[in-house]
């Protein structure tokens with residue numbers, strides 16, 4: 001483990017990174033750009049959001065392509081995925097779908113699970129809240145994962161699409177954590193469709209870009225992504241921003257995706273980086289630095 005810690009000036013540096021960030025440039029690259037147009041219709045946004053987050057594997061271009069492919073198969077209306085009247089047509093339409101290792105039969109099963117859920121509930125927020133009320137965010141994510149897995153027979157590989165931090169602690173559970181961020185945060189670029197969960201309780205969706213920069217800024221000492229690393233990074237950000245700790249997620253993630261951060265010591269690119277004084281690449285020189 002590293003003993004690297006953020007500098008005392010780190011909060012100001014991170015706020016400067018956030019303040020100067022080109023949100024509009026990166027929004028077009030992000031899967032939420034496909035979901036945001038539905039923001040005024042919370043049910044549609046939630047349905048598009050859970051399918052979009054489930055497909056959030058790989059690079060952002062491929063993810064947006066996969067969400068677009070899925071939407072095209074239901075004539076652009078993702079709400080049809082959970083409409084019982086379209087069940088047979090939906091199953092045929094999704095049969096040939098594939099994004100990385102996620103298959104159409106798995107998405108069709110998710111649509112069946114959600115169709116049954118929405119017969120009894122208005123929103124997946126209720127599922128999250130049921131766990132959150134007893135065990136906080138981890139309990140909420142666990143309850144959400146169990147609802148999405150369903151109870152009946154499922155296609156091969158389906159349940160592991162929805163890991164819970166309780167039974168898969170080595171997983172950062174990035175996709176469900178990202179979905180919850182999209183739904184809960186009212187701040188740009190998120191949707192704020194769920195109103196009953198305080199933003200201060202959110203955890204960071206720890207993808208590889210966020211983990212790399214969080215490690216190199218001293219927000220976690222864990223070199224591998226896991227739920228423990230999620231907790232460490234979230235807690236470090238909560239000390240900076242108690243009301244809205246994951247507001248920095250989009251910026252940390254897209255600093256890596258956009259190429260603003262080369263993930264190595266490169267003065268031409270790192271020169272204008274606001275967090276350079278805190279970055280392990282510049283604070284310590286050694287093998288690989």
Ligand code: SF4
Nearest residue numbers: 261264270273276279
């Ligand atoms: S100083 Fe360079 S390597 Fe470090 S976070 Fe900034 S851009 Fe990335």
